[in-house]
Amino acid sequence: MSWYRHLILAGAVAIGLPACAPTGSTATAGESSHPPTPAITVAAAADLRLAFEELGRAFEAQSGTAVTFSFGSSGQLAQQIRNGAPFDVFASANVELVDDVIEAGKADRSTKSTYAFGRIVVYTPVPNGPTTLDTLAAPDVERVAIPNPDHAPYGVAAEEALRAAGVYERVAPKLVLGENVSDTLRLATSGNADAAIVALSLVTTRRDGSWAIVDPALHRPLEQALVVTTTDPARAEPARRFAAFVGSPAGREVMNRYGFVLPGEETR
Incomplete structure (x- = not known):
């Protein structure tokens, strides 16, 4: 899985202009000295899909900067960044993976920030189905899906919770990995x-x-952090503004609505 940005930098090319421009045909002030802000691409953990899509629309409306997202497991996105994938911001579901890309020299350490703490749920597609860890061990529950713990922080938390609840050995044969x-x-x-x-x-x-x-209490905190990863000065500025927007009052309101616990809050 890979994603690449396709950017078009606007520039005016004068072809065959007359020696003297007609009277009154002047360029808009600042037009040539302030090119359009480039769009940015954010590599974001899959749990952020709904919240970040809403945040992206709000940020674009406020700033005029377009944001595109590449959603996936944090571990796989971190690996792509270490291998040179041209993302501008990395929003991980695990702070340790942000530290990894910083140590690899692929991110600006000064921009690292914790933006939320995630929570896991037991979900069933049917009303009144199994929604507790204990009920997942019941004989009538044949398949239980969790994210792949090898590269998905939410999968690690799911496995930790199953073990802490004492049901992992009974649920393990039923596991299917997303x-x-x-x-x-x-x-x-x-x-x-x-x-x-x-x-x-x-x-x-x-x-x-x-x-x-x-x-x-059944799993380690899902501390989610982000960091600016671009080395392009033209893109770094809007990337920093997007990172700041996530932690702004408007950004926090959106994240809160999607169930994230925010820095400075008590776990609800």
Whole structure:
């Protein structure tokens, strides 16, 4: 999986202009000295899809800077950045993966910030289905989807919670692995799993199925951080502004609505 930016830098090319411009035909002040702000591309953890798509629209309306997103598992996105993928911002579901790209020299350490703490839920596509870790071990639950713990922080949290609840050994034979937390939800909604452990942010606005929040004491905190990764000065400035927008009052309001716990808040 790979994503690449396609940017067009606007420039005026004069072809065959007359020696003297007609009287009154003057360029708009600042037009040539202030080229359009380039669009930016954000590599974002899959749990951010709904929240960041809304944030991207709000940021573009406010700033005039277009934002495109590449959503995926944080581990795979971090690997792409280390390999030179041209993203401008990395918003991870795990702060340690942000530290990894910083240590690899692929990000601006001064822009690192924690923007949210995630929460996991047990989701089932049917009303009154299994929504607790204990019920996932029941004989009538045949398949349970979780994100792949090898590269998805939400998968790590799901496995930790199952182990802490004492049901991992009984649930392990039923596990099916999603590529990321969004793909994991798809496995449940498509009927390929009876239940799934996914991000609260992806189900809080759904009107189908049922879900319940997993006790956060059963897994390590899902501290989510972001960092600016571009080395292009023209792109670094709007990238920093987007990063700041996520943590602004407007950004926090959106993140809060999708169920994220914000820095400075108590776990609800």
